[in-house]
Amino acid sequence: MSAAALKAETRGNFKDIVIDEVLPHAPETVWKVLTSAQLIARWLMKPTGFEAVEGTAFTFQTTPGGHWDGVIHCRVLEVMPNRRLVYAWRGGDERNTGYGAPLDTVVTWSLTPVEAGTRIQLVHAGFVLPRNETAYTGMSGGWKKVVRQLDEISGESK
Numbered sequence: 794m795s796a797a798a799l800k801a802e803t804r805g806n807f808k809d810i811v812i813d814e815v816l817p818h819a820p821e822t823v824w825k826v827l828t829s830a831q832l833i834a835r836w837l838m839k840p841t842g843f844e845a846v847e848g849t850a851f852t853f854q855t856t857p858g859g860h861w862d863g864v865i866h867c868r869v870l871e872v873m874p875n876r877r878l879v880y881a882w883r884g885g886d887e888r889n890t891g892y893g894a895p896l897d898t899v900v901t902w903s904l905t906p907v908e909a910g911t912r913i914q915l916v917h918a919g920f921v922l923p924r925n926e927t928a929y930t931g932m933s934g935g936w937k938k939v940v941r942q943l944d945e946i947s948g949e950s951k
Contacts, residue, residue: 836942860886861893
């Protein structure tokens with residue numbers, strides 16, 4: 794796709810997934826589940842090369858589709874222990890439409906201590922519609938399940 798066509802396609806058509814929940818666990822406990830590669834494998838996918846260190850590149854492997862090999866390329870952009878974790882999330886192939894279409898997004902986890910435990914806000918930002926409609930729809934439901942699993946695993950790790 795040419796730069797002009799991409800610009801025309803993306804003008805004002807961005808959508809974000811936002812999930813905001815309170816988990817009955819301390820921020821340090823939730824942080825451990827968000828930043829331990831072994832635990833990430835239990836609630837999301839097994840990461841390869843993950844470390845909660847700014848600049849670290851890592852990958853996830855999901856189901857390939859069309860011209861896309863299923864690799865999600867990530868890079869840690871920001872780390873504020875027990876408060877904030879941000880990483881780039883990129884994948885897809887420009888020859889695909891629907892599943893496996895190019896995706897260039899950012900995932901932000903924010904943790905805030907509250908009386909009942911930790912307020913966790915997940916923002917997966919930058920979905921370009923209509924190109925990323927399939928990813929947006931699938932991940933909207935998927936991230937809700939992920940946050941429930943985070944709660945369960947955090948309860949185990951006390």
